[in-house]
Amino acid sequence: MLPLVLNKSDLGAWIEALAAQRRVAAPVLKETSPADRTDLKFGWEYIADPAEVRLDYTVTVLGPKKFLWPARQTVMSYQIGADPRPTAVLDHEPHVLFGVHPCDVTAIQTLDAAFSKDIADPHYLARRADTAIVSIDCAAPCDETCFCLDMGSLYPEAGYDVMLTPEGNRFFVEVKTPLGEALVEKAKVRPATKQDMQARQKFAEEKRGNFHFQLPFEVKYLPEILDASYDSLVWEAIARRCFACGSCNTTCPTCYCWDVDDDVAVDLTKGCRVRRYDSCQLDPFAEVAGGENFRKDRSSRLRHRMFRKGKYILDQTGRSGCVGCGRCERACVADISIKETFIQIAGSR
Amino acid sequence: MARPVLMFDSLSCCEGCGLQVINCETDLLPILAAADIGRFREASDGDVPHYNVAFVEGSIVTSHDIEKIQEIRAKTDILVALGACATHGGVNMLKNFQDPDDVARYVYGERRAWVPHIPARPQKAEVKVDAEIPGCPLNPAEFLEAATCLLMGKPFRLPNYPVCVDCKLADNVCLWHKGVPCLGIVTRAGCKPYLCPSAGHKCIGCRGLVDKPNTQAAKDVMAEFGLTVQDVLREFRLFQGIYDEVSKEA
Ligand code: SF4
Ligand code: SF4
Ligand code: SF4
Ligand code: SF4
Ligand code: SF4
Numbered sequence: 142m143l144p145l146v147l148n149k150s151d152l153g154a155w156i157e158a159l160a161a162q163r164r165v166a167a168p169v170l171k172e173t174s175p176a177d178r179t180d181l182k183f184g185w186e187y188i189a190d191p192a193e194v195r196l197d198y199t200v201t202v203l204g205p206k207k208f209l210w211p212a213r214q215t216v217m218s219y220q221i222g223a224d225p226r227p228t229a230v231l232d233h234e235p236h237v238l239f240g241v242h243p244c245d246v247t248a249i250q251t252l253d254a255a256f257s258k259d260i261a262d263p264h265y266l267a268r269r270a271d272t273a274i275v276s277i278d279c280a281a282p283c284d285e286t287c288f289c290l291d292m293g294s295l296y297p298e299a300g301y302d303v304m305l306t307p308e309g310n311r312f313f314v315e316v317k318t319p320l321g322e323a324l325v326e327k328a329k330v331r332p333a334t335k336q337d338m339q340a341r342q343k344f345a346e347e348k349r350g351n352f353h354f355q356l357p358f359e360v361k362y363l364p365e366i367l368d369a370s371y372d373s374l375v376w377e378a379i380a381r382r383c384f385a386c387g388s389c390n391t392t393c394p395t396c397y398c399w400d401v402d403d404d405v406a407v408d409l410t411k412g413c414r415v416r417r418y419d420s421c422q423l424d425p426f427a428e429v430a431g432g433e434n435f436r437k438d439r440s441s442r443l444r445h446r447m448f449r450k451g452k453y454i455l456d457q458t459g460r461s462g463c464v465g466c467g468r469c470e471r472a473c474v475a476d477i478s479i480k481e482t483f484i485q486i487a488g489s490r
Numbered sequence: 491m492a493r494p495v496l497m498f499d500s501l502s503c504c505e506g507c508g509l510q511v512i513n514c515e516t517d518l519l520p521i522l523a524a525a526d527i528g529r530f531r532e533a534s535d536g537d538v539p540h541y542n543v544a545f546v547e548g549s550i551v552t553s554h555d556i557e558k559i560q561e562i563r564a565k566t567d568i569l570v571a572l573g574a575c576a577t578h579g580g581v582n583m584l585k586n587f588q589d590p591d592d593v594a595r596y597v598y599g600e601r602r603a604w605v606p607h608i609p610a611r612p613q614k615a616e617v618k619v620d621a622e623i624p625g626c627p628l629n630p631a632e633f634l635e636a637a638t639c640l641l642m643g644k645p646f647r648l649p650n651y652p653v654c655v656d657c658k659l660a661d662n663v664c665l666w667h668k669g670v671p672c673l674g675i676v677t678r679a680g681c682k683p684y685l686c687p688s689a690g691h692k693c694i695g696c697r698g699l700v701d702k703p704n705t706q707a708a709k710d711v712m713a714e715f716g717l718t719v720q721d722v723l724r725e726f727r728l729f730q731g732i733y734d735e736v737s738k739e740a
Binding site: 171172174175176182184185202203207212213381382383384385386387388391392405406407408409417418420423424425439471472474475 | 517520521523524634637638641642650651652654655657658659660661662663664666667668669674675676700701702703704706707708710711
């Protein structure tokens with residue numbers, strides 16, 4: 142397909158047209174920091190007006206994952222009594238996630254693999270099948286915590302239907318899938334001219350110049366480096382500061398563990414089963430019936446998280462468990478950094 | 491099974507937790523349909539000789555409170571402590587860090603000699619408590635959950651993870667990152683959907699600490715943030731449950 146271009150002034154009309162067919166979720170400005178009004182806090186929300194969409198956003202607390210897998214989700218309803226009639230709850234409707242950064246595109250591919258393996262997860266997969274992804278490329282690192290280039294998520298080759306690249310007053314529109322083609326039919330795009338292509342080239346060069354590798358080793362060695370660090374004192378040292386609050390997991394775009402609770406009506410006639418994001422950093426995470434907890438110490442839990450992110454998820458799904466988005470470090474009140482941890486263990490062997 | 495007999499009563503407190511129970515309104519109807527109310531101080535008069543479950547709010551600040559909770563304990567199969575005052579001593583504990591005579595003077599005034607005031611303490615300091623629903627005030631949803639568990643004969647378990655979990659699930663920007671130190675990092679969750687950070691306020695620890703709080707790390711982080719030991723203690727002292735742990739190390 143010929144490279145396409147969309148003028149920025151035509152973006153709103155495109156989003157409006159998409160909204161007639163699908164629920165549109167996109168990054169919006171949530172608040173500014175009371176301490177510093179220039180410190181903008183963005184979040185992923187359903188939008189009511191295309192003018193809310195902020196494709197110039199930097200980072201968000203939760204990513205677009207929350208639309209594919211809500212933080213709290215009813216998975217089953219049932220009656221109490223002789224005839225329980227358990228019914229799976231599969232709620233999904235056509236969505237478009239508009240403005241997904243490359244790291245989150247890559248993370249969603251990890252989730253796709255994780256939720257498809259072994260016993261496929263119908264709740265996630267139903268929503269995923271009904272969701273279109275419009276990605277927006279990053280010209281520069283979103284902040285100092287990210288290391289997406291190292292983790293191989295800055296240049297995703299798939300996982301999106303349309304990729305937008307911002308340059309001046311236009312977007313380059315790359316259509317990846319037939320679904321993407323259908324989405325772009327609603328947009329006032331035009332074929333790229335030679336000048337457009339030169340601007341595209343300039344964006345690519347600037348992007349290359351703006352990102353730098355941050356790990357002192359190639360990421361393919363990460364599983365090996367982790368293996369060698371298993372008995373290191375580093376885990377104990379880092380975990381001294383850890384609150385076991387779980388924010389690193391609950392915000393991570395590739396974490397896929399959940400806990401299940403029964404929500405029973407007060408009149409005891411019916412109930413539903415609800416799952417919520419869980420975290421391997423929480424004290425009760427590895428507690429089993431009888432009260433035994435096989436990861437009692439914060440240090441063993443912290444080590445487990447780092448191994449999940451750098452090795453286990455890769456082993457199990459074939460895709461990286463960490464995309465280098467920096468959310469875990471940003472969310473951590475104790476400033477525990479996965480990037481620094483990876484650097485530290487490489488140096489401490 | 492015979493219809494269980496419930497009772498609701500108060501020790502020293504603002505009686506806000508009892509009000510929260512009444513605030514459950516129509517959600518209470520199934521409970522009232524399945525159980526008898528032997529006594530509900532805040533809603534009506536009357537009493538019965540024996541209860542299956544007693545829900546008691548308030549902390550102990552006078553020797554009268556001790557007598558009262560002992561009487562209730564003797565008359566009930568199950569005692570459920572309702573709210574921060576009952577479970578951790580609550581804001582009443584603030585008086586323990588001040589001169590007792592001063593406190594008596596400005597609280598009871600002229601008639602202070604009539605009141606046998608003693609240092610404040612939670613109910614479990616005097617009698618065996620079977621279940622606790624913390625919070626200032628308690629979260630009605632959690633009260634209903636505990637009541638449902640009791641009716642089903644299923645154990646009621648409080649969440650054993652910090653407020654941060656529910657805060658992140660609500661997609662909140664952390665208050666620490668907006669320049670406000672928040673105690674959610676060590677405080678037991680369970681206040682959703684009413685958690686303070688969702689309304690822009692810091693968590694002040696009204697539900698007490700999680701089972702294994704990293705209070706040392708909390709103090710380190712608060713110190714790095716620029717708070718003095720006095721500031722840190724003030725944060726932790728508002729609800730005594732937190733003071734216990736921290737005072738050992740301070
Ligand atoms: S966010 Fe930080 S303090 Fe909380 S569990 Fe993760 S590493 Fe520990
Ligand atoms: S582990 Fe941290 S940096 Fe890696 S994907 Fe998860 S949140 Fe992002
Ligand atoms: S981590 Fe990388 S890909 Fe993700 S938002 Fe930041 S710069 Fe973009
Ligand atoms: S605002 Fe408070 S409760 Fe929320 S994540 Fe931050 S420390 Fe935790
Ligand atoms: S956020 Fe903290 S202070 Fe607020 S209700 Fe919950 S436990 Fe209490």
